Amino acid sequence: DTAVxxxxxxxxxxxxxxxxxxxxxxxxHDTMYWYKQDSKKFLKIMFSYNNKELIINxxxxxxxxxxxxxxxHLNLHINSLELGDSAVYFCASSQAIANxxxxxxxxxxxxxxx
Amino acid sequence: DQQVKQNSPSLSVQEGRISILNCDYTNSMFDYFLWxxxxxxxxxxxxxxxxxxxxxxxxxxxTVFLNKSAKHLSLHIVPSQPGDSAVYFCAASTGTAxxxxxxxxxxxxxxx
Numbered sequence: 001d002t003a004v005x006x007x008x009x010x011x012x013x014x015x016x017x018x019x020x021x022x023x024x025x026x027x028x029h030d031t032m033y034w035y036k037q038d039s040k041k042f043l044k045i046m047f048s049y050n051n052k053e054l055i056i057n058x059x060x061x062x063x064x065x066x067x068x069x070x071x072x073h074l075n076l077h078i079n080s081l082e083l084g085d086s087a088v089y090f091c092a093s094s095q096a097i098a099n100x101x102x103x104x105x106x107x108x109x110x111x112x113x114x
Numbered sequence: 115d116q117q118v119k120q121n122s123p124s125l126s127v128q129e130g131r132i133s134i135l136n137c138d139y140t141n142s143m144f145d146y147f148l149w150x151x152x153x154x155x156x157x158x159x160x161x162x163x164x165x166x167x168x169x170x171x172x173x174x175x176x177t178v179f180l181n182k183s184a185k186h187l188s189l190h191i192v193p194s195q196p197g198d199s200a201v202y203f204c205a206a207s208t209g210t211a212x213x214x215x216x217x218x219x220x221x222x223x224x225x226x
Binding site for chain 2: 002012041042043044045048056059060090092097100103104105107108
């Protein structure tokens with residue numbers, strides 16, 4: 001009964017490949033996010049969706065494409081993977097986009113590009 | 115351009131003592147601040163938050179203090195327990211939770 005689950009937990013792939021990370025939340029939340037934690041441990045917002053609509057798209061290369069088929073799912077597809085994409089990717093959700101609506105994070109997907 | 119800074123990468127405290135984790139920010143538009151706790155191989159979990167209209171918020175052993183003039187906040191854990199050993203992230207937002215800016219974290223080790 002995990003609240004925010006993302007798969008896979010580990011992903012090792014070669015440069016140039018295309019890969020997807022899936023995320024599902026069973027909290028009934030309206031808003032979902034993708035965050036990236038790089039090697040320097042910075043945790044940065046990539047995308048935010050509210051009721052399946054994209055509301056935040058930070059300066060992320062267009063090789064990254066989020067897809068939200070419904071409110072409970074937000075998948076991340078990455079084309080033409082590069083070495084610099086190696087990081088831990090966290091999915092998260094919140095009940096609303098209001099300030100006092102804390103984020104619930106998944107356990108992360110460690111992506112290694114070789 | 116690091117708008118939220120946690121200048122101490124690590125902190126070691128004895129069990130039963132107070133742990134004080136610090137966070138500084140540069141963006142005066144931030145109006146909501148949060149602390150998250152992270153165990154290895156898990157995602158961050160929400161711990162406590164404070165609005166910019168307050169200077170203190172308390173929840174059990176955890177208290178967050180906000181000093182707006184100094185653009186500084188701190189998390190106090192009293193008494194510290196071994197289970198508190200984790201990485202603590204400070205985060206801030208401007209009016210909406212849709213975009214949190216995180217610090218780089220402080221690793222707290224509570225020793226016996």
